[in-house]
Amino acid sequence: MKPQPTLEDVARASGVSTATVSRVLNDSARVRRETCERVEAAIARLGYTPHFGGRMLASNRTDTIGAVIPTMENAIFARGLQTLEEELAAAGVTLLVATSNYDPAREARQIRALLGRGIDGLVLIGEARDPESYELLRRRGMPFVVVWTWRADCPWTCIGFDNRAAARGLADRVLDLGHRRIAMISGITLGNDRAAARLAGVREAMAARGLALDAGNLVEAAYTLEAGREAAARLLARAPRPTAIICGNDVLAAGAMLAIRVAGLRVPRDVSVTGFDDIELAQLLDPPLTTVRVPHRLMGQTAARVLLRMRAGEDGVESAMFGTTLVDRGSLQPPG
Amino acid sequence: MKPQPTLEDVARASGVSTATVSRVLNDSARVRRETCERVEAAIARLGYTPHFGGRMLASNRTDTIGAVIPTMENAIFARGLQTLEEELAAAGVTLLVATSNYDPAREARQIRALLGRGIDGLVLIGEARDPESYELLRRRGMPFVVVWTWRADCPWTCIGFDNRAAARGLADRVLDLGHRRIAMISGITLGNDRAAARLAGVREAMAARGLALDAGNLVEAAYTLEAGREAAARLLARAPRPTAIICGNDVLAAGAMLAIRVAGLRVPRDVSVTGFDDIELAQLLDPPLTTVRVPHRLMGQTAARVLLRMRAGEDGVESAMFGTTLVDRGSLQPPG
DNA sequence: TTGTACGCGTTATCAG
DNA sequence: CTGATAACGCGTACAA
Numbered sequence A, B: 001m002k003p004q005p006t007l008e009d010v011a012r013a014s015g016v017s018t019a020t021v022s023r024v025l026n027d028s029a030r031v032r033r034e035t036c037e038r039v040e041a042a043i044a045r046l047g048y049t050p051h052f053g054g055r056m057l058a059s060n061r062t063d064t065i066g067a068v069i070p071t072m073e074n075a076i077f078a079r080g081l082q083t084l085e086e087e088l089a090a091a092g093v094t095l096l097v098a099t100s101n102y103d104p105a106r107e108a109r110q111i112r113a114l115l116g117r118g119i120d121g122l123v124l125i126g127e128a129r130d131p132e133s134y135e136l137l138r139r140r141g142m143p144f145v146v147v148w149t150w151r152a153d154c155p156w157t158c159i160g161f162d163n164r165a166a167a168r169g170l171a172d173r174v175l176d177l178g179h180r181r182i183a184m185i186s187g188i189t190l191g192n193d194r195a196a197a198r199l200a201g202v203r204e205a206m207a208a209r210g211l212a213l214d215a216g217n218l219v220e221a222a223y224t225l226e227a228g229r230e231a232a233a234r235l236l237a238r239a240p241r242p243t244a245i246i247c248g249n250d251v252l253a254a255g256a257m258l259a260i261r262v263a264g265l266r267v268p269r270d271v272s273v274t275g276f277d278d279i280e281l282a283q284l285l286d287p288p289l290t291t292v293r294v295p296h297r298l299m300g301q302t303a304a305r306v307l308l309r310m311r312a313g314e315d316g317v318e319s320a321m322f323g324t325t326l327v328d329r330g331s332l333q334p335p336g
Numbered sequence C: 001t002t003g004t005a006c007g008c009g010t011t012a013t014c015a016g
Numbered sequence D: 001c002t003g004a005t006a007a008c009g010c011g012t013a014c015a016a
Helices: A007-014 A018-026 A033-046 A052-059 A075-090 A104-116 A131-140 A163-176 A193-207 A225-236 A250-262 A296-311 B007-014 B018-026 B033-046 B052-059 B075-089 B104-116 B131-140 B163-176 B193-207 B225-236 B250-262 B296-311
Strands: A064-069 A094-099 A121-125 A144-147 A158-161 A182-187 A218-221 A244-247 A272-274 A291-293 A320-322 A325-327 B064-069 B094-099 B121-125 B144-147 B158-161 B182-187 B218-221 B244-247 B272-274 B291-293 B320-322 B325-327
Touching: A007 A018, A007 A033, A018 A033, A052 B052, A064 A075, A064 A104, A075 A094, A075 A296, A094 A104, A104 A121, A104 A131, A121 A296, A144 A296, A158 A163, A158 A296, A163 A182, A163 A193, A163 A244, A163 A272, A163 A291, A163 A325, A182 A193, A182 A225, A182 A250, A218 A225, A225 A244, A225 A250, A244 A250, A250 A272, A296 A320, B007 B018, B007 B033, B018 B033, B064 B075, B064 B104, B075 B094, B075 B296, B094 B104, B104 B121, B104 B131, B121 B296, B144 B296, B158 B163, B158 B296, B163 B182, B163 B193, B163 B244, B163 B272, B163 B291, B163 B325, B182 B193, B182 B225, B182 B250, B218 B225, B225 B244, B225 B250, B244 B250, B250 B272, B296 B320
Parallel strands: A064 A094, A064 A121, A121 A144, A144 A158, A158 A320, A182 A218, A182 A244, A244 A272, B064 B094, B064 B121, B121 B144, B144 B158, B158 B320, B182 B218, B182 B244, B244 B272
Antiparallel strands: A291 A325, B291 B325
């Protein structure tokens, strides 16, 4: 690691003071044109880059927003993150991503790590987490938003959609088609408010018709292909077999379809399957997956804008709720 | 953003000097046990966290490794990245990820941005890039590794596999099965050495049998589902139709299978399809995709270890080449 | 084992 | 429009 040119080197090389060089860098409007050009020439010639630590120490800003997402292994959060990053980059802000692997303790550590790096704001997925994390954010006065979830009386700024209502709508559709032997592969609800809300939505729809989700027809599974496959295998072994399997997300649904194929059954003729999230994968399955489209890009974009406003000192920024769409692709049909 | 407690606050609260607190933080061995405990108590009580900028300025280290990957939208780089992150985290090092969207100019900017943040090392995908970027890394003495590619006389430390040989092996299999009307959907080769190497490998296999890839049977496409679909549609419209389509990666292959289905044809009866990379998606397609498995995790793990050693001052760290496996899943069969 | 004091590179204040 | 100069928080020689 070689020594880098510093502000002082640039100042010396262009015959001005360090203050002027700093001004050229940050607020070039207040420097005479020709001075400015001389400085810029020196900067280019020396290959100078501002020292992040120095800047951070002096200004106490990093122009960096952090995000802790559960995983990058599947594409669930990728699209929203991409949008978030683009929107922030346009404002000269960098996005720092950390992953928790759906582990609350690890999420808490990652939040701490990001705070330690001096981020200016934070994006969190869902609202179920240790109160201590919220307390930490409050103490530090750290601007943050919660995405992928929304409820009326949420105490934080949340930018998302109503998981429960969306799941209820989906279950209503399943019920309308005449399914009665309904099973669900839910995400792990412990520590995951989105998974819990989706399960609650399905239960609600069934309850509205005097039905209940049989305990044996509910399996909680990690959001992976393998877990989805195993869960579905268990459900298919029941007698009588469910006619429809509602899955907590598209990855679980893909796993379920794999298990169904292995069992020598066909979707949707023998079993209907539904997903949730509408990731790219959904349209690639055979048959293409009936699922719930969620506002990936809108959430990313809005989170960026809200955080930028918070960073600018604006407060009282309110939550935002977006709608979801049921995307009918054929993996759900009437039973029998 | 509230003012944070500083080293000095902790020192005052525990009745020692800032130097001692600093020692407790970094090298607690050299502090008397009870002093140490008093300081740690104060740290906990005040909720102190070291200031990243201050630390960076004083020590000129960040315990951070950067990585610039083309995209997070599909899962291609996710698995390797996950492993990289875990391996680094175990050594107390944070991973900073930036994306280039397969755009060389954007990659150059991201490299610059990461350097500006004072990373201790860098992971780059592939070796095709602006000489200026390499020059910058050299000038700064920045340790870096190139992954996802390997060739014998590579001037950088590269940790990957032989894309050309793997593609040649795959094409050999296609040819062995009797295919002669072979088409290829290649990734954009300009500025992407992996895509170029894969194309070269296919050409090589054909040339070895006195065949050539007809110009009309080669389409370059961005690594997206949509682009793969469009490219395949073009190829299917040719007369005579190709009997096999070799795709530059699994995402392109998924797109191709979509187009084939839309055209009312079936894989592999009417057209065989092959992928590359073996991402999770490959086993979900119907039929499951015959593809080349690449050493995702091994690359991530090795990159981490090598960079950690470089950071420790070790030099002369040599490249590593891993093997690939042809995974036969059924989307490739002898021609009709 | 502990404390003092300086320097790291930048921004911001204030004076000119 | 520009220059001096004082912070900013931490690590580390050096001294005790």
